[in-house]
Amino acid sequence: MGNVSSLRIKNAALILFAQRGYEGASLADIIEDVGIKKSSIYNHYKSKDDLFLSVYESCVHEEIQVTKDFFKKHLTNETLLPTLKAYIEFHSHRIKNIPSAHFLFRFIIFPPHHLHEVLLEKSESYYEKLNIQFIEFLNSTETFKAYTEEQATHFVHLYLVILQGIRLDHLTGGGYLSQTRLDIAWTFFLKQVEDQFTTK
Numbered sequence: 001m002g003n004v005s006s007l008r009i010k011n012a013a014l015i016l017f018a019q020r021g022y023e024g025a026s027l028a029d030i031i032e033d034v035g036i037k038k039s040s041i042y043n044h045y046k047s048k049d050d051l052f053l054s055v056y057e058s059c060v061h062e063e064i065q066v067t068k069d070f071f072k073k074h075l076t077n078e079t080l081l082p083t084l085k086a087y088i089e090f091h092s093h094r095i096k097n098i099p100s101a102h103f104l105f106r107f108i109i110f111p112p113h114h115l116h117e118v119l120l121e122k123s124e125s126y127y128e129k130l131n132i133q134f135i136e137f138l139n140s141t142e143t144f145k146a147y148t149e150e151q152a153t154h155f156v157h158l159y160l161v162i163l164q165g166i167r168l169d170h171l172t173g174g175g176y177l178s179q180t181r182l183d184i185a186w187t188f189f190l191k192q193v194e195d196q197f198t199t200k
Contacts, residue, residue: 006044008034014055018103022052022112049115056119059104060126066094066101067130071137080141081193085186088163092178095170105167131156151197158189 012033016025027048031038045051070090074083094101108126111119135156138144147155162185169178 005034005036005040009036009041009044009051010055010058013051014059014103015099017052017055018099018106021110022107022115027051052112052115053118055103056107056122059100060122062100063104064126064129064133068133071134075137075140080138080143081190084159085182088166088182089179091163092166092170092175092182095167096175102171106171109168109171147197155193155197158192162186162189 009030013025013030016029016033019025020029027041028038030051031041034041041051045054067087070087071083074086076083091101095105096102107119108123138152138156144152144155162182165185166178166182169175169181
């Protein structure tokens, strides 16, 4: 029963934090949404910060697993570039429609001020794990393995600029022009790959 209550509290907190931000979602709001007594929440979480960080950790874990599953399912040598674009589109869909993804990237970019240092450390750890995972996926294709070390580094950085730019567009601009901007950026990316990364 305790685990069920804890999960219900986290799920309610996730939705409210994602929708209203840290300051806009009070413990009272979460308690009311779950339908428990005020004192009951402290059986599971010491404070609002404790609950928030627990939600954050769960979202990090979920996003790492979702990314792993996506590339494991889709990435092959023949579809390297189409798959990388499809991941940006998939990622954009998650930010727009999946509360856990929206929560995570909202608070990576706009952390509560008093939790800035804590979340900075956690986000750096997340990106480090994601980067290792991403490079492993890319290295499973003959196309990427044929790049020199410098080419591979430039390829990854260029790709991540597009990925992070589209992510930011969703979080700050509503994502209304994200697909158009992605299509334009991707055209330039493909041209750069053709010009700079084709092995001689």
